[in-house]
Amino acid sequence: MPRKGWIALLAAVVLISVAAEVVLHPVVHASPDAARLARRIALGKQLFNDPSLSADGAVRCASCHMPDRSYTDGRAVAIGVYGHTGTRNTPSLLPIAAANESTFFWDGRRTTLEQAVLDPLTNPVEMGLHDQSQLLRRITRNGAYRTAFAQAFSDGGVSLTATEVGTVLAAYVRSLTPPESPFDRYRRGDRAALNPRAQLGLALFQGKAGCAECHRLDGSSSAFTDHAYHRSGVGLDGIAANLSALTQGVITRSLQGGAIGDRVATQADEAQLGRFNVTLDPADIGLFRTPSLRSVSHTAPYMHDGSVPTLEDAIDREVYYRSLQAGRPLNLSVEERLDLAEFLRSL
Ligand code: HEC
Ligand code: HEC
Structure with a gap:
């Protein structure tokens, strides 16, 4: 074969193999x-x-x-x-x-x-x-x-x-991932994605109302949780009178083994002990994991026992209880509570 022919053949082979690499790569090696x-x-x-x-x-x-x-x-x-x-x-x-x-x-x-x-x-x-x-x-x-x-x-x-x-x-x-929310768009720089009321709500959430201390929104994913456990005050009243018998019962049964989940799903009073069921540490009585607030306007009713029917009720309850806990009265006006609610609806 003349030299030119060889070169052409060689070029063709190279071309074909490059093309094959380009075409086949995603398929063959598509992890x-x-x-x-x-x-x-x-x-x-x-x-x-x-x-x-x-x-x-x-x-x-x-x-x-x-x-x-x-x-x-x-x-x-x-x-x-x-x-x-x-x-x-x-x-x-x-x-x-x-x-x-x-x-x-x-x-x-x-x-x-x-x-x-x-x-x-x-x-x-x-x-x-x-x-x-x-x-x-x-x-x-x-x-x-x-x-x-x-x-x-x-x-x-x-x-x-x-x-x-x-x-x-x-x-x-x-x-499963939440659909993109107005808050996501706002975070990426679309300032119009949140209406003025929701923007006021965001400022309260991070500032005066102190919500972001636990429902954290730092980090790229803004999970709205600190992955930690806190006392909520929800459900504790009902078991207060019976506390020592209840905790003793939990300790005895945990020594006998058996799934915690099966017990808490069937024993309403024990379920209210929260994190204590896992650690058996009295300091953990009534503590629950901070829930993420993503999509929160679609997930009523609220709290670990579902005892709080609406988002507005949940906000009132949190404002009341969190300020009680922090020992600083938090007086949020009706308008400010509406701002918070509007913000939570954007998540
Ligand atoms: C000290 C930590 C802490 C602070 C501060 C806090 N939260 Fe919470 N939040 C929690 C925990 C823990 C729960 C779950 C309580 C439970 O179920 O008993 C909760 C539950 C909620 C819920 C119900 C969510 C659901 O899916 O059931 C809403 C809504 C909420 N918080 C909003 C707020 C708002 C608004 C603020 C600010 C005013 C706030 N929280 C401040 C820890 C906190
Ligand atoms: C009868 C209603 C019911 C069914 C059926 C059910 N779940 Fe749940 N799921 C719940 C409840 C209630 C909880 C909270 C229980 C608790 O915290 O003690 C939960 C919690 C969870 C959690 C933990 C979520 C978190 O944020 O901690 C996961 C994950 C989960 N379920 C997945 C599943 C899967 C997978 C199935 C099917 C195999 C399933 N569930 C079936 C009611 C249900």
Whole structure:
């Protein structure tokens, strides 16, 4: 072949391989990790919406974490299998990823999301399965799930574990993120995204009203929580007379073992002890995790026991209790409370 021909051939080969690299790169190397994560999220979503994973075949995660209610249920306390009522208000799942949350439930009794997502399945008043082996049997009798798990895990298909179920549910929960809010746009520099009243509310929230001390809005994600526990005053009145018997009961039962979540969901008085149920430290009686206020106008009713019906009531209660706690009376006018409410509606 003449020299020119060789050069042309060589050039063509180079061109083809460059083109192949450009075209194939995203496909061939489009990180197996990303593809696997997508499979896990899809599978987690299926499980999240599957009522066959509950004792009466009627309750799924989405029964309480309803997508069109910001993943809450609009009830004071949750209602699970056979119409059993729980003791706590269903929290939104939308802030979890943004808040980079590392403790879960109102009392922070779980430290990984992978564990937290498994608890409702065997909670007697939520999905009510006997135990995790019953859960695994229910999943594996479904051929489509077996295939999907095999594709979502490299060693998959051999024998399904609860850890894998927790992994896919957690992947789905982390994939849920709140829609962009007026406050997000404001933060990115669109000063018109918040109306004047909401802007006054923001100034109060960070300033005089002191809300941002706990519902923190620093950092890029502005999670509106300090990830810490505080006394709320909500629900303590009802148990004050009975406190020492109650705390003794909790301590005795915790020595016998058993899931904290199952107890607090079925014993309304014990549930009001909050963080104490986890630490057994008397200083933690009545402490609850600061909830994120993202999407808060869509998640009524409020507080760990759902005892506060509207956003305005919640603000009044917080203004009253937080100033009592700080030992400095906080006199917010009616107008200022409306400003705060308008700001909270922008989150
Ligand atoms: C019967 C209603 C109900 C069902 C069904 C239910 N949940 Fe929940 N969920 C709740 C309640 C109530 C809480 C708060 C419990 C507490 O803090 O003690 C909660 C809390 C959570 C939390 C912790 C959120 C946080 O910010 O700490 C996660 C995660 C969660 N649920 C995921 C799920 C998943 C996944 C399922 C399905 C496997 C599910 N839930 C089924 C009512 C329900
Ligand atoms: C000392 C920390 C702290 C301060 C200061 C504080 N909060 Fe809270 N906030 C909490 C905790 C903890 C809860 C949960 C209490 C409970 O459920 O018993 C809560 C709950 C709420 C809720 C209900 C959220 C839900 O999803 O149920 C709203 C609304 C709220 N706070 C608004 C405010 C406003 C407005 C201010 C300022 C006036 C404020 N908070 C100041 C810690 C604080």
